[in-house]
Amino acid sequence: MRNSRSQRNIREILTSIWNIISAWLWPEVCPFCGKASSQGICTICRRKLEMLRIREPRCMQCGKPIRHVEQEYCHDCMHTRHHYDQGLSLWLHKAPVSTSIYQFKYHNQRRYGIHYTEELICCYGHMIKRWNPDLIIPIPLHKKRRKKRGYNQAEIVSRELGRRLQIPVDEKSLVRRIATSPQKILSHSERKKNLRKAFALKWAVYPASTVLLIDDIYTTGNTIDAAAEVLKQNGVEKVYFLTISIGQGY
Template sequence: MRQYIEKILSFFWPEVCPFCQKACKKGICDTCRKRLESIRIKEPRCMRCGKQIRSMEKEYCYDCLHTHHYYDRGISLWLHREPVNQSIYQFKYHNQRRYGTIYAQEILYWYKDVIVSWHPDVIMPVPLHFRRKRKRGYNQARILAELIGTGTGIAVDSRHLIRRKYTNPQKILGHRQRKKNLKNAFAVKKDFVPVKTVLLIDDIYTTGSTIDAAAYVLKQRGVVNVYFLTISIGQGY
């Protein structure tokens, strides 16, 4: 019965490439695969945010040299450019939850060993405020976190880190405004039992303000190491 239902669903909603929306049974079409390879983050990387840098002699990007971060280190898969930016927009705002499966598969292909080497005790998705989640219907970071948790065998904690402040969308703000916007935005529930290492999952890293704000409250509650992983990373500020 399940197979029959899946065949009917695939007829009305065929599998499509999440980057060009053309029918594609293998996930990512060949054309988009080539485009994605050109914007995949490669070495040399910033030793803090994971952004690609030009020189092997440098350890940190310009942003990280001029900003104090509360997180320890992070990585992202692609630059936040076409066709990734529009794909994430659909994933985030237009109920394309199935795109998360493709993103997770790519992340695990390239970064599973890195994730495991960080020895995270739990994976935590960056939470949405309940008003925004109610409007959207889901948290895209949680979808991604649960898929990565399944692929690595690492427990996912989507309950203890909460967003207690309803904030303006970060994308409309400058660097300083982003930090101010996120001040006291996150909290950790009282029954949280501190662990040594947490891996935060989100969709996009721009200036790091969101990850920093979440990392700060976790470390205030006894977490020693906070790493992050995102689908894409912007150009900074």
């Protein structure tokens, strides 16, 4: 435990140093339009984001927006048995959110993760407190994809969230053992098949009855479900999730 705590402290110090160096080398830019902005998210993009913010009424399980207040669940959740318990997302997956996440994932814009984390805490800090997770786990990439990309975007958000909220983060236990095809090119049924047995536990997770999963995008929920199923098969009682964006509900 002492070594683990020491390593976490060293990582936090290095992250702080890197953030200072990054801020000095590169001027602060808005993560949604790429223009210089000392306030992070610029005023124009902030207005656009407010239009995409997920508000009530929303699905009680996945958090997608729904049309009617008297509705409890979206179409997907009414016809799907999920392994996770509940989840929330910040924005609909439309521009400029979708373009920002693309830059975050594929063009090394790792600093965007700080802004996403700030927004998650601002909007859902009270829900995280209510869920009271023992552990944060980022949805893992397969080792080949991680090597090619150089980093896992879900880990960046998880680390920042864990650091700010003082919740342990486990990046090692849950692994993606199968190099699955990109979910965005597959149909709903193909996505479920694609993720079957994709995840596994490398070793037992830090003793945790409640886990918070972190990913960038929620579409049908198959990725979150597959990870939640593995966790629950190994003793986790409650699994929640947070994502930056989500598909349109109906």
